[in-house]
Amino acid sequence: MLTQPLVSQSFLDALECPQCSVGLHLGNDELECIQCGARWPVIDGIPCFSNGDGDLSQTDAESLLLDTARYGWQAAIEDHLARNGQMRHSMAIRQQRAAWLPLIGLRDDAIALDIGSGYGTITHALATTVHKVYSVEAVPALLEFTRLRMQQEDLANVYFVRGEATELPLAENVFDLVVVNTKLELVGEGRTKEDPREIHVRFLRRLQRSLKPGGVLIIGGKNRFGHQRLRGTDHSGVPLTNLRSPSIASLVSPHQSTHYRTELNPIIQHRHTYCEYGYKKLLLESGFPFATFYWAYPRYNRPSALVSTERQPLAAHVLRTISDPSLGSRAGRWGRLLKFKLARLGLLRFFIAEFLIIAAKDGNGDPSQNSKVIQSANSLLPKESRITNPVGYLCSITEAGKSVILLSEHNEFRTRLVIKTWARGSTEPGTLVQVHSRVSEAEAETDRFMVPAPLGSFTLNSRSYAVETPAEGKSIAALILNSPPRKRLRFLEVQLPMCARAAMGVSRVLSATVAVPGIDSTWLTIPDQTLLDRQIASYINMEASRWKAQGVRAHGDFSIENIFWEASGRRIWIIDWAHVIEGVPPLYDVITLLLSAVPALALEHREANNHDVRSEQQFLAAFFGAGAWAKANAKILHTARARMEHTNLDIWKQFLLSLVIRANDFFARKSKLANQYCRLIELASKNRARFVCLGS
Incomplete structure (x- = not known):
């Protein structure tokens, strides 16, 4: 241990x-100002500029520190x-809170500062990326936990400072x-x-002074007029306080609020938030002439997308969320359609x-345009x-550390460049180069794609x-x-x-000189979370051994x-x-395709309000029902098998093994779909007699 x-x-x-x-100046277990003589203790190697307990x-x-040790x-x-609470738990663990790192492209020798570091989530992410990290926190227990x-x-490149945000001891x-x-x-919030x-x-002026020329400030915050806050209360605990002027809110909140933080400051509305214009005005006054605003979707503590607040990127993002198969009820889609119109x-x-x-310290342009990542990517295009x-537009942020940046021209709806980023070591770039070369040579082949x-490609930092x-x-x-339910069957x-x-063409291309990792x-x-009887478990294991030995190759995420x-x-x-794989069943990509289309199925009876229950109903109707959707799936599976070299394969066993592989894949990606697929495996085994291709 370092x-x-x-x-x-x-x-x-x-x-x-x-x-x-x-x-x-460092003296005996204390720091001393060489001019005014003020002193601050150094406790266990940590300079202490505050004495609050939080x-x-x-x-x-x-108890927390004892269990941590x-x-x-x-x-x-x-x-x-x-x-x-799940939110507080996930905020403390998941480095997805620092999902904005790929947009910045810091140098290897960069020095970062995390103010109000809490449980150290962002400090942790920064420590694996930059040369040095300074972690500032006022609560001693949280600092010791970090x-x-x-x-x-x-990770031995983190320096700890105990201090209040209002009195930061930061050099220029x-x-x-x-x-x-x-x-x-x-x-x-404690100042009255x-x-x-x-x-x-x-x-903010103090932070601006501490940044180097070209330095960047990251702020995560709530919108004063955000739609969620219009429906409830803000941090004061008083409904619609955010819509009042600060002076009126300061008079009202101490008398109406029972929120514990109001007791810290009964005179002033201690948590003052801003709209986009308010933030811009505040930053400009503080010495940050340029700032790029992103919609942190769904929240800045755990974003799955960071979308520029410009009109076209917002509209493109909402349109993509409408097409997300994991969406909930139809009413939810109507809400997103309204957002699309507003965007x-x-x-x-x-x-x-x-x-x-x-926000950028220097007045040399928009930080989003001057990002080293965007400049490097843009330079790969002809002049x-x-x-x-x-x-x-940073989308597809995953807990596994992979992100996708979509680059477009200002006020253009069309994506011009796709930038994929991940921790070093991924095989995707090499795979795409080989596949693209092989596809370009296969102009006359059938099943062409x-x-x-x-x-x-390029590398910045880690x-x-x-x-x-x-x-x-x-x-x-x-x-x-995005089609009406009655038209989806036609698709x-x-x-x-x-x-x-x-x-089928993908499998052939991957079999021709493309290097593919084994499963x-x-x-x-x-998966341990799945309960199956011994007989089913036995032939799943036999089927898995068979196809792993055959070395069949697949796209791996053919959704x-x-x-x-x-x-x-x-x-x-x-x-x-990124997910190409060897050793899967021959029908794996086709089955993955059909599974990914299940959320589009419109149930004949009234849909359940619970998303998980509705997903299970759709799954059973798609593969174990007697309707048109199930018949179409059966026809696709039969046709796909007939076109393969392995014509004697059992579609049912292929289907069940594919569910197992998908579940384990989602577990590896830390996806919420993993547990759902475990439930689908159990449902499939219980309804085997009704499978659309049983005996095939």
């Missing part, structure tokens, strides 16, 4: 006296926070990145006689719930084709980036799910057989979201080659 850095001269170079902005009780703090930080979080977390992860021109996630609206906005300006009119940006703001006013053209052209046309998911009968034929043996085992239909050229486009 030890954390102690107070050294390089540590002190980033700090200065918060009172007179002069350097500090809102964590002494008992809870001692005994059982590890993750187990301690599970025990102490999971029982207090230190233990870093020690247990063998030190940091390349400063992160204020959720903290801005809390700054100064100052205007919150004045405190925020002073706080096209340029009105949605005023009501989005939460922001992620990237005459480069994007002059690029807008980035198209793939995006790889333009190049992340790899691959740039490719976008697929043409519309995704099959959009075509099916199933016409479009999906073409996709299934393309799946992980654990993916062929029944309707990853398949596009170009109507003008009547061509299939296939994207996302």
